[in-house]
Amino acid sequence: MIQVCSRCGTRWNVRDRQRSWCPRCQGTLQAPTTDPAEQQWGQRPTPSAGGAPARLPQGFRWIAVRPGAAxxxxxxxxxxxxxPRYSVIPRWGLVDHFDSLDQHAADAADARSGPSVSMVRTVLLVTGVLLALxxxxxLVRxxxxxxxxxxxxxxxxxxxATWLGVALSVLASFAVVASAVVLTNWLIARRAAAYALNGAIDPRSGWEILAGCVIPVANLLLAPLYVIELARAEGRLSRLRRDIAVWWCVWVLSTALMVWSxxxxxxxDAQGxxxxxxxxxIAYLAGLAALMLAGxxxxxxxxKPVDRPAKRWVIVPDEQGNVPGHHRATKRDSAPEQESAPEQDSVPDEQSEVPAPPRQREPVA
Structure with a gap:
């Protein structure tokens, strides 16, 4: 007895018992039909008049079924x-101590009183425009x-051409000095905030940093050193080492070109x-490159602002291996069994759709 699934179209041999649900897709099985050929599984199909084996009706195919009981x-x-049930709310996991972080952030905010980011960007932009002009x-000259x-x-x-070049050179010189002063004030404030966040005081005074960054020739060595110390204090030296090194080299080159100019x-003489x-x-272009690298x-x-540290505190086990606040469930209530799908008639494995067994050819006389 064959029943066809109305959803997936699979044909199931249900033997002599009518089924309601498809074991594969849970679809509804149609009314049972009998094998139109009414042949036993061991019989070969009767050849047609032309000698070819009889073909099954449209929509039917051979299904191999293991003989014997299911x-x-x-x-x-x-x-x-x-x-699982818990008598109390579990306390394990990652816990943030916001009191200490807020205190350090407040100290860093109080320690930082330098120029704002927008002011530094504006000064660098104006200086760059003047150097380019x-x-x-x-070049026109x-x-x-x-x-x-x-x-x-x-x-x-x-x-x-002569006096415009002189005027722009003077304005560019003043802009470079202003950029150096603004960046130095930012460096002093940033260092103070970084050290305050770590619970320490900047070992270098503000006047020492200002003198080391403004005095010519000495600033070529001291200013990059102060920046490296800041990067080390914030834990960014590995990421900013290359940028600092490139800026340092270009700055030294631009200073040498400026002195030679x-x-x-x-x-x-005309050639001179x-x-x-x-x-x-070339000196102005090198100075512009050094300014861009400093930016x-x-x-x-x-x-990443210095007053917003990306830190998270975690709980570690003590000497006995116990984690504080870790509670395990001691009471477990039996959970009701989940409702199953609508009651379906299961079909044994051998009733599933499998490829048809190969037919044997009869010897031709």
Whole structure:
């Protein structure tokens, strides 16, 4: 007796007992139908008139069924057991001590009184624009020097190019000094906040840091040293070491170019003036690169504010291996068994759909 599932279309041999549910998809089985050929499993299909074996009707196919009695039904899933119960709320896990963190954050906020991030960015942006304009006007001046080799320039054009270059150079120099002062004040405040967060005091005074970052030539060695100490105090030295090293090298190179540009600016011959103009252009571009790298180091520190530490306190076992606040469940109530799906008639394994056994060919005389 064959029953077809109305959902998945699988045909099940239910023998002589009508079923209601499909064992595969839990769909409804249609009314049973008998094998149209009414043949025994051991008989071969009767050949048709043309000699080919008889074909099954549309929608039917051979299903292999193991002879004999059906095996024992498969064991169902094991019960899940009782639901755990707790007499008190469990206290294990990660616990944050907000009182100590808030105290350290408050100390760091009090210790930091330097310039804001927006102010530092504005000063760096203005300084960068002035350095770029100074390099551009000196480039224009070099082009005018090339033109002046074959023709005379108008006095107004020559005067504007000369004095505009001087004005932009003076403004760029003041902007560089202002950037150095603002960055130094930020460094002093950042160091104070970082050391205060760790419960210590900055070993270097503010005047010492200010003098080490502003005095020429000495700042080439002391300023990067102070920045490295800050990165070590905040635990960021491994991430910022490369940026600090690149900024340090470019800064030293730009300082050497600036000194060479000033030293060669007193020449009076045409070739010397042209060479000094080229040197000045390169010095301004190197200074702009050093300023951009200093801003990158600054943003690397400001990526995580110092008054918001990313720390989390955890509970560790004591000498006996016990974790404080760890309570285990001592009472377990029996949980009601879960309701199963609607009662379904299970079909043994051998009644599942399996490939049909191969047919034997008859020898041809």
């Amino acid at each position: 095996p024992a039904p498969r064991r169902g899933p094991q019960p899940l057991g009782p639901t 100074a390099a551009f006007i000196h 070099y082009v005018l020097l090339l033109v002046n080799r074959s023709m005379l320039l108008h006095p107004l054009v020559a005067g504007v 000033v030293a060669t600016s007193f020449t009076r 003036i042209a060479d000094n103009t080229v040197t000045t252009i 990158r180091v600054f943003l690397g520190f400001e990526a």
